[in-house]
Amino acid sequence: MLLFLLLNNKVMKANLIHGVIAGVLSAMASVIYLNVYQNLNFVDFSSVINAGSIIGASIMGCLFMAIGYILLEKMGKPNGKGVLNLIIIGLTSLSVLSPLLMDLPLELDFPELFPALAIPMHLFPAMFFFGLDPFFKAK
Numbered sequence: 001m002l003l004f005l006l007l008n009n010k011v012m013k014a015n016l017i018h019g020v021i022a023g024v025l026s027a028m029a030s031v032i033y034l035n036v037y038q039n040l041n042f043v044d045f046s047s048v049i050n051a052g053s054i055i056g057a058s059i060m061g062c063l064f065m066a067i068g069y070i071l072l073e074k075m076g077k078p079n080g081k082g083v084l085n086l087i088i089i090g091l092t093s094l095s096v097l098s099p100l101l102m103d104l105p106l107e108l109d110f111p112e113l114f115p116a117l118a119i120p121m122h123l124f125p126a127m128f129f130f131g132l133d134p135f136f137k138a139k
Contacts, residue, residue: 012070018136019066022129023059029128030054030121037117043110045117048102054121061125085130092126 031051038044065088072080099118104111 011073014136015066015069015073018069018132019063019129020059022132023062023125026062026124026128027055027058029124030058033120034117041110041113043113045108045114047108048104048114049118058125062129065125065129088126092122095122
């Protein structure tokens with residue numbers, strides 16, 4: 001029922017589609033980056049991070065951003081996107097700390113390479129969401 005109500009409104013449907021597309025593109029970019037990085041550096045971080053968790057986090061992150069945009073529309077404050085975008089940027093910046101502070105298993109080879117793998121993937125969802133935003137503006 002809730003999904004029907006959300007999809008009944010053109011702006012809300014556009015925001016939801018925006019989140020899904022940005023999430024899928026972010027997930028694809030992150031998984032490609034994971035594979036390229038691990039192959040180029042001859043490392044394997046599959047015990048710490050895998051494609052499934054990357055895909056889930058990317059799509060959920062973008063869907064949360066889309067829900068934020070939907071809530072702004074429901075509250076009648078479409079001009080609040082700037083404040084929401086600053087909150088998203090702040091949360092994205094804080095999330096970058098998690099790979100830096102993470103305790104990795106001792107049996108991993110080259111654990112110092114892990115932050116360079118994980119940090120860019122924390123930036124991809126916001127980058128794709130903001131990059132696709134002009135294509136989903138309400139007419």
